[in-house]
Amino acid sequence: MIVVTGATGTIGRALVEELGGAVRAVVRRAEQGEELGCDYVVGDLERPESIPLEPGDRLFLNSALWPGFVRAHQAVVDHAAAAGVAQVVTVSVRGVTSSSLLGFGMHGQVDEHLKASGVPWSILAPVGFMQNLAGDVDEEGRIFGSYGRGGVGYIDARDIAAVAAVLLTRPVGADATYELTGPVAPTHDEVAAELTRALGRTVRYVDLRVEEAAVHLERRGMPAQAARDLAELMSQIGDGRWASTTTTVADILGREPISLREFLG
Ligand SMILES: NC(=O)c1ccc[n+]([C@@H]2O[C@H](COP(=O)([O-])OP(=O)(O)OC[C@H]3O[C@@H](n4cnc5c(N)ncnc54)[C@H](OP(=O)(O)O)[C@@H]3O)[C@@H](O)[C@H]2O)c1
Structure with missing residues (x-):
């Protein structure tokens, strides 16, 4: 059985579709399961025991970030290990460690826990x-x-789902982290130009120094420390760490990743 958490999310919905609905979705409300139209259980990552897992199951573990994310995801990994799950495929972020800022650090902590859990793993x-x-x-x-x-080599989340679908259906391979990108890595000026073309109105990228970006985010309602960290994170991303592209999507799917122009239509 392929058990899909985060099934109502951007990646999760695309994954359920990729797998032709042949999954057990974990949803927080029954009506979400009815809407997905596949087998489902009502469960919550904050209550790992609400996620039924059998020996040999394959688990797609994904959700949005929230303050309890690390504790909950680590507990679900432990639950999967105890149940004898054959593989956990999860979504992290390229290049993170447990000491990265904000959600990146949360992912780093969960990744470390998963790698030490004894369950075969694939980290996207x-x-x-x-x-x-x-x-x-x-x-x-x-x-x-x-x-x-x-x-930044922006990627269409549907390509992440397509890669997950392959990993969850082919024989479980060696534990590995798959760095996933789109086909090219545009600057934000280039992204703005693509958005201008697609939206039919002028879009402009405004580059701010870290301190200015923090103030901007705070004015939009973000708590001061989070605003400062997010601004710092954007500047770290801008140092080029996401500027290289990988061939991983093409290697696994046998086709090029979706381009920004294709995505925007
Ligand atoms: N956005 C980016 O650019 C980016 C880049 C790299 C990595 N990521 C990572 O991608 C992941 C998000 O993927 P996504 O965009 O597909 O997610 P998403 O669209 O935000 O959907 C989140 C899913 O998680 C579910 N969920 C949240 N809390 C839950 C809980 N306590 N128990 C069970 N389910 C819960 C939601 O269910 P409900 O429908 O019930 O709310 C929903 O199905 C995050 O880990 C993020 O850090 C994002």
């Missing part, structure tokens, strides 16, 4: 999702950030 380590880009454009057509001229 993507960069930013194309799905978020249009939502970053404000009413005046601006995207703010502190990425400088650093490129």
